[in-house]
Amino acid sequence: MPLALWALTLSAFAIGTTEFVIVGLVPTIAQDLAVSLPSAGLLVSLYALGVAIGAPLLTALTGHWPRKPLLLALMALFITGNVLAFLAPGYESLVLARVLTGLAHGVFFSIGSTIATSLVSKDKEASAIALMFSGLTVALVTGVPLGTWIGQEFGWRATFLVVAALGLIALIGSAILVPARLKTGKSASVMQQLLVLTEPRLLLVFAMTAVGYGGTFVAFTYLAPILQQVSGFAAGAIGIIMLVYGVSVAFGNIWGGKLADKHGPVKALSIIFALLALVLALFSWTAHSATLAVLTVLIWGAFAFGNVPGLQVYVVQLAQKYRPEAVDVASGMNIAAFNLGIALGAWIGGLVVASRPLTDTGWIGAVIVLLALLLTRWSGALERQQAPSR
Numbered sequence: 001m002p003l004a005l006w007a008l009t010l011s012a013f014a015i016g017t018t019e020f021v022i023v024g025l026v027p028t029i030a031q032d033l034a035v036s037l038p039s040a041g042l043l044v045s046l047y048a049l050g051v052a053i054g055a056p057l058l059t060a061l062t063g064h065w066p067r068k069p070l071l072l073a074l075m076a077l078f079i080t081g082n083v084l085a086f087l088a089p090g091y092e093s094l095v096l097a098r099v100l101t102g103l104a105h106g107v108f109f110s111i112g113s114t115i116a117t118s119l120v121s122k123d124k125e126a127s128a129i130a131l132m133f134s135g136l137t138v139a140l141v142t143g144v145p146l147g148t149w150i151g152q153e154f155g156w157r158a159t160f161l162v163v164a165a166l167g168l169i170a171l172i173g174s175a176i177l178v179p180a181r182l183k184t185g186k187s188a189s190v191m192q193q194l195l196v197l198t199e200p201r202l203l204l205v206f207a208m209t210a211v212g213y214g215g216t217f218v219a220f221t222y223l224a225p226i227l228q229q230v231s232g233f234a235a236g237a238i239g240i241i242m243l244v245y246g247v248s249v250a251f252g253n254i255w256g257g258k259l260a261d262k263h264g265p266v267k268a269l270s271i272i273f274a275l276l277a278l279v280l281a282l283f284s285w286t287a288h289s290a291t292l293a294v295l296t297v298l299i300w301g302a303f304a305f306g307n308v309p310g311l312q313v314y315v316v317q318l319a320q321k322y323r324p325e326a327v328d329v330a331s332g333m334n335i336a337a338f339n340l341g342i343a344l345g346a347w348i349g350g351l352v353v354a355s356r357p358l359t360d361t362g363w364i365g366a367v368i369v370l371l372a373l374l375l376t377r378w379s380g381a382l383e384r385q386q387a388p389s390r
Helices: 003-033 037-061 067-087 091-118 122-154 156-177 190-196 200-220 223-229 235-263 265-286 290-322 324-355 360-385
Strands: none
Touching (some): 003 037, 003 067, 003 091, 003 122, 003 223, 037 091, 067 091, 091 122, 122 156, 122 235, 200 360, 235 290, 324 360
8 A cells, every 4th residue: 555545544543533532531621621511522513513514515615626735735724723722722712623623524534535546556446445544443442542641641732732743744744645646536516415415215324324323422422521420430541441442443343344244234233223222221320330331331332333334335325226426425425424413412412411410321322322223224114115216
């Protein structure tokens, strides 16, 4: 694989770290900025909204831009957002920094696949995309726990400074290694993207994605305060527990993909959503025991992200049936749905935390995931009833 691809992978690692590391820092930020836990949790929602808006809209608006200058501009925006977070004098400026960073995130992954495939021969395109996206998985396994530990030891601002430094290294690497002439590719217009939203079967899958992925963030957003205030862990232990979670996520991604390959996405997602709802409901109870809490988090990680391969494969399969001219657009819209789910889940979690015990986020998240299970079964029933229309 060319060195330029590793620069993209490092960019993905930095971006993945800055998105999810906030979860481990929610109580620290809340205390330092003198805001409530729901207000600190809102930083998760607003970042995800930036991604959800940035992915489809800004990708369409920048479709005619040369790829390399656009890539470098996105990484510069990403670095700026993290530096602003490091320098943020108060909560409002931190919110602005998170939204800016989310916008960069959304467009980066929209164009990243195109750039990655242009760097290799046709027979290595899938491997190139997989390598770039592995930066996200590695971020969950190592970047998030390390960033959480840095935030606990040196203050949450230090975490954003380190992530900005990683982004700078990735920017320099991309500037040096990524070829100047890259194929621009076909960028979907805003209208083309809106047409995808007129297909009911795709809308159903987008809803499955948003609800099924978002349900876990009702509790995950407030995992750190739950572990500290309910389970009794010291702040310094949160990074280690996030490492446990990240390892489980890496396993869950692989397991979820194999399950979807073997049984098809509908059956695989039905299994995963059912087990995820069970684990979330149990967490409302096991959170009161330090040992049981860690064991639950270990299992939770596998199911929480095990649905990602199945959801992405399913939307591609249905797009090939019902909107074959817009498969890439549908795939990109599903990425937006993932982040919309994160935003909604974190927001609902904030509402719960504002008026109910922290542990209620578990069973309420479970109820939302059960809704995703019902949507999945409905989609499967429609699939059996309807012949492909195209």
